[in-house]
Amino acid sequence: MAALAGDARPITGKDLCTALALLDERRANLVSHRTRLINQLHALLRDLGIAFTAPAAGTAVTTLGYPVQAPFDGRSLRRCWTSAIAVDRSSANALTMPCAMTPGSSGGPWLTGFNPATGAGTVVAITSFHDERGLLSGRQLDDVGYALYQAADRTSA
Structure with a gap:
């Protein structure tokens, strides 16, 4: 089963591990960003x-x-x-x-x-x-x- 990269090239088995690692890193970055935003919102709304x-x-x-x-x-x-x-x-x-x-x-x-x-x-x-x-x-x-x-x-x- 082939997935597509951003430029619409098929991702090979070798590239699949890299793609999954990038997706996991992106997910972690989004979670971290969400946490920062929530903390900023709490700080703003505290009072x-x-x-x-x-x-x-x-x-x-x-x-x-x-x-x-x-x-x-x-x-x-x-x-x-x-x-x-x-x-x-x-x-x-x-x-x-x-x-x-x-x-x-x-x-x-x-x-x-x-x-x-x-x-x-x-x-x-x-x-x-x-x-x-x-x-x-x-x-x-x-x-x-x-x-x-x-x-x-x-x-x-």
């Missing part, structure tokens, strides 16, 4: 809390994102802050704040108690959409978010 109940209307919130639509380019982290979020009852109780971030910022965290110097804060919602009124909207991490968090925690242990 973040998470809340599964919505903050009260009037709470100060910071949101972060990488907007891609002009005037932004999606390459740099942007931040919006409000001293008092609002709750939009007409949009399934979405949290809202005035913010110039454009599409691409979806999925970014909404943080209470955010410290720009350390990056610490508590995630209370995730950016969902930006509307024509200039409001950025976020969805709270509710019971569904909590169940997902618990399931992910169980599988990572």
Whole structure:
């Protein structure tokens, strides 16, 4: 049985051992890289809390994102802050704040108690959409978010 090399040449029996050794080395490198990335992520998230109940209307919130639509380019982290979020009852109780971030910022965290110097804060919602009124909207991490968090925690242990 012949396998194909990158240049589509058949791998002979003699080359098969070399190919398997290279594949094993690549697998080990990927595992090592994954471990480094996970450790970096843990270091970044160490100071973040998470809340599964919505903050009260009037709470100060910071949101972060990488907007891609002009005037932004999606390459740099942007931040919006409000001293008092609002709750939009007409949009399934979405949290809202005035913010110039454009599409691409979806999925970014909404943080209470955010410290720009350390990056610490508590995630209370995730950016969902930006509307024509200039409001950025976020969805709270509710019971569904909590169940997902618990399931992910169980599988990572």
